[in-house]
Amino acid sequence: MSPPPSEPPPLQPKHSASRLVWIYAAFASLWITLSDQVVAWLVSDPFQLARISTFKGWFFVAITTWLLHTLLRRLLAQITASEDQHRVLLDFKTRRTEALLDLSEASQHMDERGFMQYGQELAEQLTGSQIAFIHLVHEDQETIELVAWSKATLANYCTAAYDNHYPVSQAGIWADALRQRAPVVINDYATATGKHGLPAGHAHLARLISVPVMDGGLVRMMTGVGNKSTRYDEQDVETVRLISDAIWHIVQQRRSQAALRKSEYQLQLVTHNIQDVIWTADLQGKFTYISPAVELLSGFKPEELLGKNLSAIVAAEDADEVRQAIAKVIADHAAGLAFSPLQREIEQPCKDGSRVWIEVNVNGMYDDKAQLIGMVGVIRNIAKRKEQDRLLQLANQVFEQSQEGITVTDAAGIIVAVNAAFSRITGYDRAEVVGQNPRILHSGRQDAAYYRAMWDALTSVGRWSSEIWNKRKDGTIYPEWLAISALRDLRGQTTHFVANFSDLSQSKAAESRIQWLSYFDPLTGLPNRTLLQDRTALTLSMVQRANEPLTMMLVALDHFSTINDTMGHHLGDQLLVETARRLSVSVREQDTVAHLGGKEFVLVLPGTDQLGATHLATEMLGNISQPCKLGDREVSVTASIGIVSYPENGTRFEDLFRAVEIAMRNAQAKGRNTYAFFSTELYDQVLAHEAMTQALRQAIANQELSLVYQPQVDLQTGQICGLEALLRWTHPEYGQVSPVQFIPLAEKAGLIISIGEWVLNQACQDVRHWLDLGIMVPHVAINASPLQFRDNDFVAQVRSALNTSGIDPAQIYIEVTESALMDDVPRNEAMLHALKELGIQLSLDDFGTGYSSLSYLKRFPFDQVKIDQSFVRDIATNPSDMMLVKVIISMAHGLGMKAIAEGVETEAQCDIMRTSLCDEIQGYFFSKPVKMPEIEQLFSEARQLPEHLLRQKKPQRTLLLVDDEANILSALKRLLRRDGHQILTANNGAEGLKILAEHRVDIILSDQRMPGMTGVDFLRAAKALYPDTIRIVLSGYTELQSVTDAINEGAVYRFLTKPWDDDALREQINKAIEYRQVIEDNRQLENQVYNTNRELMAANRKLKDLLQQLQAGQASGPGCASS
Template sequence: MTEDRAGVDMERRSGSTICGDLMESLPDALMVIDDRQRILSVNMQLEVLFGCRREEVVERPVEMLIPEPLVVCADRSEGYLLRVLRAHPGPLRRDTFAVRCDGSEFPVEIHLGVLEREEGAVLVVTIHDISERKRSEAFLQHEAFHDALTGLPNRHLLEDRISQALLQAERAPQQFAILAVDLDRFKLIQAELSLEMGDEILHEIAGRLKTSVRENDTVARVADDVFALVLTNLHDGKDAAKVAKKIQEAVSRPIAMAERVLEITCSIGISLYPKDGRDVQTLLKNAHIATFRAKEKGQGHFLYFTDSLNELIVARSTMERHLRQAIENRELAVHYQPQMDLRTGRMVGCEALLRWRNPELGNISPGVFIPLAEETGLIIPIGEWVLETACRDNRRWQRAGYPQLTVAVNISPRQFWEPGLVRTITRVLASSGLDPQFLELEITEGMVMRDVENVMAMLGELKELGVRLSIDDFGTGYSSLSHLKRFPFDKLKMDISFVRDVTHDPGCAAIARTIIAMAHNLNLRVIAEGIETEGQLSYLRLRGCDEMQGFCFSPALAGSDFERVLAEGRMLQFPSLSEGQPKRSMLLVDDEPRIITVIERVLRVDGYRIFTATRADEGFEILATNQIGVVLSDLRMPGMDGIEFLSRVSRLHPETVRIAMSGYADMDMVTGSINRGAIYKFLTKPFENEVLRQNIAKAFEQFEKLNPGDR
């Protein structure tokens, strides 16, 4: 018996040695624990992994190294671990965290199994450090939900954040906002610089957006140049507007890039929960709808979503659907507006203007459907059709024996940069038989200044065809004279905004005079568009403008009506400025007809030609169409008072002598106007007839002294 027991003990010691050797040979950390979760033994790999000696952990509870329960189980009674593991087929695996002896935590994967022994079962726990795996998973998780360029949340994470905001708002009623931020003209800027520089700009903008909002708000990048923000816990919907303004200020700060300073603007659309939607997709859609509408208003605007905006988008979709069929259904037409020579009064050209009449939508304004065509790309086939129609009609009129005219066709930005534009124009000219010199291409000022070198190359190719080139909407962009003189333009078209106000706004008048002088110095002809009154016509003609187009002569006409004007040989009639008109002409402005009648009767005996007006705008029109020497104006008038009227006259028509009259006047203001030269003299009402006659006579003497050539 003694020998048998000794043999068994030897076998056990041999088995223990083998088990110990096996534990030490394993690549992972391992520990053996009893059913009370006390550590019985560990291997050397565990000492290395946890940074401790085995005597520091043996006989200690397993929670010292792995704080969380080894098995998640509702039954925590004595021996529950053994019961769970014996019931589980094979080892049980779990991810948890462990604590090193220095107190630092790290993620681990543990495998638990039961080792049945005669002296009692024990649990074997292998521990594998999964820090690298967790880092990889975290990286992949971040990549899946973040934008690679900016590091901002992407659309997936944005939608998750909006979902969280919805849950919070349902639990505790509150408002939150979605802001869609679209960088204006970014694609053009990117094309002008490079993709790499474009990425740098986007990275900079992303940083500015993050610093413009609170830490708990979300900033995401959802498209190339589109960002979205979630602003939670708003006290008022107006708070979103404050943030929008802050964002626009941050984005518009200058960015130094490639020895250039860029100023970028953004358009922002805002949707509010719960007013504008109660789910993720509706809120996002409505914010983008508001952005689209904000961009239509121009650069740097922000707009709240409204139901009416949604109706506009639906209407826009309907319009786009009809526009795609417009050419095929023969709904489009080209009308022609005459362009008249301001020296001879003869027609020298016309502008081809697109019109659209749809059976369902009626007449649609070009200001509405042309931007839509530009955005959707439909401007390419539509623009080509306009070009073909205009060239064909012009050649037909020439063959009919009418005077040879130049037809001007607008080229949109998308058309201009479309590959093959030169080939298209060459083909159209060849098929129509029109000599290239009778085709003029109008290109906007803003377009040519965006990419000067490439624009110059393109204009050079077009000029080689023999066509004429004009720069459209001049005065609204930021043309550099050094660049302008290098472009091969033949004509400059003054923007309608200056023409409209030229007779009564000294600033517009000064700009118009400057444009005319500058263009002539560059050997360019000047055409003014949108001339509607004889005053505008006379003012610009007398200051050297070469051509005009506008309602003052004719609106845009259908082809058949335009041909009738050609057949009639209709010419532009200029307002008579001098023939048979006495040299001493004066303008009398007073809002009381009775006063005008009295003054006219007093002054008529002196042989003056007296023009009268009851409003300032009437007075400006008379001044533009007649050679006026003396202006007599009351100071108290509705709309524009006499001081402002005479001040403008002094800048628009400095050759005139200006007299103010009133029974009630701020003498300090009158004195200031006299000192500035706006007023020659002030007369107090009522005045004696003889005093009035003497002052008017002296005023004409002053006029003739200052303007000896007009005697």
């Protein structure tokens, strides 16, 4: 490439034209002025003068034409030459520009040094130089480093090594460009002054251009070219400067890009290999970047979250707070306030639905003009830290809330921490003991050797524990269990000791108490059975050696359980304590009085014979029966006392105690409030009793138990409506044993639950058997003993029996005695509801014979009340019994239950039950209890009550008249009694409700305007309590809206006005009675349909079973079918 042309001198056409004009003007002026004078001087002839003047004019034209031609040709030559020079210069600048543009592309394929060489070669070519070099200047501006020669320089002239550092002060005049911070041009290096010589291996210099590259106010690079064949000019300087600047900027750009790539790579390494999530967001809080760690944290990929708001990745309950916080910092920045970094601990929902605790840090992101352009932050998984905090908090709670005292000391044994239990046990506050030595707690009961052994154990094995005596702040000494452990660091050095201790004062007292309770009764303070046995054995050995008699008494308070149940256990306990005191003051010091628990006391009397025992027993009976003050009541009790003698009735405690129990039961059998001595006859009875109990244990396995059934009859239809299952025991030796005899045995021996379960399963199987025969038994009633009902497995037993038999649960009635319900009312209520949920019916047995409580009874879901035979037995002769029966029936109906009377043995009793509106009867009048075949015969015969004993035979109707005017009641009573109705009257609604509770009422005729309660309100209450009644308003006062509402609600059947027409009123009453009869007939029809449906279901079930048997026979093959 040829060197650049010199810059041509600028061509000035305006000046050239002016000069040409001035030359022409000067010449023309001189010619005109001088030529005329010369001609006038030389020629005087006018003619000749004219010819000469003409010639002179043409000569002037010729001369001026030549002169103008000469000047114009020279001007045109200058213009042409200038244009050629400018064209060459323009071509050079174009080539230089293209070369500069090629630098950027060339840099992409070269390393830094190769690129610098390439740039120097361009400088050489464009300036016509033979050498080119680049030096880098250090930041201190005092040191330079040779970094690049052009290839031609290296090949032909230079052997100097790269990376050669030397101070600027030692550099020659070629470094003046650095010193002067301006280009240096030397066109004669040989004559130049200030040279310091050239470095070894440096190329020879003849001419030189040295150009500094400035950046940031400092010289960063120095570029030079040299040894051009001609002089260097400004164009060469400009070329070197442009190439140098381009090289420097491209190198810097490459370095910046390399640093950026390195930074990005390092950032990528960081963001891909740390568990923290790094993110950026715009000013709306939407993610613009989020690192891959977010997937490990939450299960969401980064691309799933880009564009979403930061508040979208937090729990819903935290989203508003995050949005508000971000909005606030952006608003603060807009207002000119500094960005306040945010930090929140929140829960983040994960992709799988779980949650993880995170810490969100938010900072501002700014551009180079300090303008907020977004947000940058870190999300950190703090689940482990939260868990550590929780464990730390838990540890602190354990430390503070531990019931054991905890002391922490340093390695020197100085207390650094104690917990609340320490202060509670020792009496010292934290402030009083922190910084102290635990010796402040020493009681002085342990010597120095004890503590040396403790420290030896801590030093050798790191732990020690023992029972120790320490001293509280108040000086009291107490026992404690102390355990000390040494805490060691990673180097195995002991840093702390932790002591756990528990106050043994209470446990020591408890041990003493337990030891005392092992031998004494806690209520009375008397010896218990264990101590009684020990003392009896010791006393027997003493009287045996002394050949003396000994008497043992067993004292049992009569009816103590009744006092407990009616007055409360706390008063029962007071009675036992008082009885213990009275017995203790009745005996001698050498005698023993023991309390065995409950109502029984035992006395062991050494040296007392039968006569002395008789006197003492009589005295004790008198003492015990003395009135006793219990709370605000005075109570008198009696006792039954059994007496045995040594050695006649036994020589060991076991023998004597067994005998005294028999004697005490004999005293109870004699009527209580007496004493009885043991006899062999009593013993024989006990043996017989135990033998029968043992036989009863084998009764189920030996198939000695059986069921008989007594029919229950509906008084409306006269038909059998159910059966009661009754248990029988037939023993090979005892024969037929009465239930009255063996049921108490079973209860006492704990057999009643297993026997009751057998009865339940057998009865269900019998119902199944009858269904299979096509006999539809409406229901079977099964008695549940109190013990069986209290069994927690009873409901499961009933469910199992129903499932095994496959019968309809509605075919089973469970009869529960009233006394069994009063023991634990909430539990029993839940039990009854659980039974009802199975679908069975419930019957209340022996109602009125126990502790009756209507407040409890109405909570129980019974379907039926059974009137005990004790009320039925004398009902035909005893008005009180009749009244009680009617009350029970009315109460049952009022509670929505049926009433059944058991023990009905005569027609009179049956008729009374019919007229008393009893629903069902059971007893010998219809049938005694019979076995299954006879039951089947009864159903096949369709046996029923005589028709004249049925309730459906024109029952007398009962009318209740309610009016606050006596004359109205009297007139109505006279009018309506003529039709044979039973008339009841009341003066107001409250009295009317009371009568309804006591009597079965068919029709209610009530006034509307009465004091206290209006007629409509009264009839609404009557409808809620007794929905079967027919309710009529008879009133002269009309409040239309309330009456209309009552009629619409069904509370009022008719509204009649006063005064009334007698015949019209009687007609309305008769219509109401007919309406009532229709209701009853419909109910009876529903019952008949129900029973018929059940019979059809049983027949269908039997038919289905037969079809299945036939199909099974056909499937088994011809051989089986023929057999």
